[in-house]
Amino acid sequence: MRSLEANKKPLSTSTIVVASKPLRFGNELTAAQLQEVEWPAKSLPVGAFAKISDILNGGKRASC
DSSP: OHHHHHHOOOOOEEEEEEESSOOOTTOBOOGGGEEEEEEEGGGOOTTOOSSHHHHHTTTOBOOO
């Protein structure tokens, strides 16, 4: 088991913004509803935001 841990390659990650609680369609987003998390760089969703401020400065609304 130790040799498996030693041979693991470090995972390259980036930061994305996700909802920290369920959102209602059409509600204006606030910083309290969002959080920044590490995400595998090879699996970044198209159009993902990297910082909460990127979303809040644009006045985004929940659309999912």
